[in-house]
Amino acid sequence: MRLIHVVGARPNFVKMAPLYQELEKRSAFKQTILHTGQHFDPEMYQVFFDQFGLPKPEIELGITGGSVNDQLARMLSAIDKILSNLEPSMIVVYGDVTSTLAAALVAVRYSHLLVHVEAGLRSFDNSMPEEINRIVVDRLAHRLYVTEQSGIDHLSTEGVDPGKVVFAGNIMIDSLYRYLSKTSPVTDIEPRLSDINGYGVLTLHRPGNVDNELRLRAIMDGIARVAQQFPIVMPIHPRTRGRCNEFGIALESIEGLILRDPLSYIDMLSLVKNASVVLTDSGGVQEETAALSIPCVTIRDNTERPATITCGANRLVAPHAEAIAGAVAEALKPGSDMSVPPLWDGNTASRIADDLLQQVWAMEHACA
Template sequence: MNLIHVVGARPNFVKMGPLYQELIGRDEVSQTILHTGQHFDPEMYQIFFDQFSLPRPDIELGITGASVNEQLSKMLSAIDNILSSLPPSVIVVYGDVTSTIAAALAAIRYSHKIVHVEAGLRSFDQTMPEEINRILVDRIAHRLYVTEQSGLDHLLNEGVEKDKVVFVGNIMIDSLYRYIEKTKPPYEVEAALADGREYAVLTLHRPANVDSPSRLKNIFDGIAQIASQYPVVLPLHPRTRERCQEYGLDLASIEGLILREPIGYIDMLSLVRGAKVVLTDSGGLQEETAAIGVPCVTIRDNTERPSTIECGSNRLVAPTSEGIIFGVKEALIPNPDMHVPPLWDGRTAKRIAEDLLEFYASRESICA
C-alpha cells in the first residue's frame, strides 16, 4: 500500500503523527509525507516534526500566504501534478483545512483512494470555510474515520453509505496521551508564573473572531476582566497579531495578559494541563481539555465538537465580554460528572491502521 499523508496546518501534524508511527515497520505499507506549506512559520510546523520524531516531509510544496482561494488553486494544481504521475495510492487527509480539500479534490480525478481522518464533524455554519471543506471531503472520500458519535450520525443522516464510515475515536488524543508524561510544570514553561499560581490560557485565531474589529475588541474587553483575576497566557497566532496591529489594539496594555509567540506542542500541553481554565476558539483545544479534565470556554457561536460539551468539560459562549465572563464563572464550578468521550483512549491510530489494511486488502481495484 502506497500511502500519502497530506498535511499543511498545525493540527494536521498532531493527527498524522500517531498514524505514521503506527504504520512504521509494516512491510506492506510505504509512507510518504506531503506538506503543502500552509503553515510556513517554523514555530507553526517544524517543531511538530521535531517533537513527534517524524522525518522531514518527502514533498514540500511551499505554498504560503495569499487568500484562501489562491492557496487552494495553487495547492490543487501542485498536488494534481504529483498524483497524476503516481501509481494508485491511499491519500490520507486530516481535519478541515485548505490542504485537506485541495488534496481530496486532486485525488478524486484519478484511481487514488481518499481517506478522511476526523470525518463527520459539523458546525452547521457555512460561513466557515472549514465547514464547506468538511462537507465536500466527506462526500468524495472512500473511507471516513469519525471521532465522536455526532460525526457518525451526521454522515448517515447525509446519506453516506454506512460501510464507508468507521467510528475509531480521536487520534489527537493519542498524541496527548503519548506526550503528556513529557510535560513540564507550567512555571518552567512560562517564567511569569510563580510555582502553584493559578492562571488561564487563551488561544484565538478564527477569522470570525479576529477579522472583525468590534468583535475582537469585545473579546479582549472580556479577557481583560478575567486577567484582572488570573494571569492569562496568550500564545499569539500570527493572524491575530496582524489583526490587532491593523485595528490598533494594544494587547500589551492589558494588565495580567502574558503575550507569547506560538509555542511547541509539549510546552502548550504543559500550560493547558496546569491551567485553571482554557479560553479558545480552537477545535483541538476543546478536545484536549476534555481528555485531561481541564475546564474549557469556547468563544464561538457554534462548535462541531458537541461531545466536549456533553462530557461536561466545555462551555460554548458568545464572543462578547459578557459571554466570556459568564462562561468562565460557570466553568469554574466543579463538575463531578465530567468524563472523557468514548474511544478517546489513545488507541485510535491502531484502530485506523488495522482498518486501513483491511480496507486496502478488500479492494483489489486500488491496485489495478
C-alpha cells in the first residue's frame, strides 16, 4: 500500500521524521516523500535529511517564492499530476502550511485517505493563513491526530465525527527527545556565550509581527531592554532580516543581541535546551520549550497551543517594549511550576503508526 508524506516547510520535516521511521519498521506501507519546495534553503536542505536519517524525497516539486496564493495554485496543479499517476492509498499531511492545504484539496478529489497529523489546533484568528488552512484540512481529513485536549474540544464543537479523531500526542516532541542526546555544548554553537551566566534565544518570523514596521520596532525595543540583562541569540529568519533592512532597523546596533544565520534543527535544539528564557512567535518553539520546561515568552496576541500556557511554561505578551521586558522578568521568577502536557512523551509516532495499520486492516477487510 503506497503512502505519500507531503512536506514543504521546515517544521513538516521535524514532524514527519519519527512517523516515517516508525512506519519503516512495519511492512504494510511503501512510503514516498513529496517535497513541494515551499521553504527551500539549499545550504540547510541536505543537512536536514542527514540529521533526521531520512532518504532524499522521491518527488521534489521545487515550488518556492511568490505569494501564498501563487504557491497554492502551482502546488495544486503539480500535486494533482503526481497523485493521478501514483494512485496512493493514503496521503499524510502535517501542520498548517500551504503545502498541507494543497495536498488535502487534491487528495479528496481522488478519494484518497487523508491523514492530518497535528489536527484541531485553533488560534481563532482568521487573519492568519495557517488558521484557515487548519480549518479546511480538518474538515476534509479522514483521520485526525490531535496533540492536546483543546484539539479534541475544537473538533467536537465543529461537528467533526469523533470516530475520526485520535488523541495521539505531540509528534514534534518525539523528534525533540530523540535528538537531545545529539546536541552540542552551547559554546560550540555560539562561542560568544563563553563565560556567560545565562542567555536568551529569540525567533521571530510571523508576518503579523515583522511586516508591520511599528510592531517590529516595538518588539525589537523590548528585546533591546532584555538584552541589557543577558545576551539574546537570534537566528534570524530571511523574512525578518529583509523587513529590518527595509524599515531601517539596525539589529547590529542592539547591544547584547547576537545575530546568527538560520541553524540546523540540532544546533537550534542545543541553544534552546540551555537557555534561561526563549522569546518567540513560533508554534513549534512554544511546544519544544514546554516539553523541556524552559520559560517561554510568546510575542503574539493568541496561541493555537494553549496547553503550553496551562502547563506553566508559556505566556503571551503584546508587542510592546515594556510588556516584553516585564513578561521576561515574570518568566524568570524562581519557583514557577511547570509540567509536560499529556502524551508529549516521545511515543506519538508509534501510536499513530499502530492506528494507521488498523486503518489499513479495516480498508482491506472492507474490500474483501
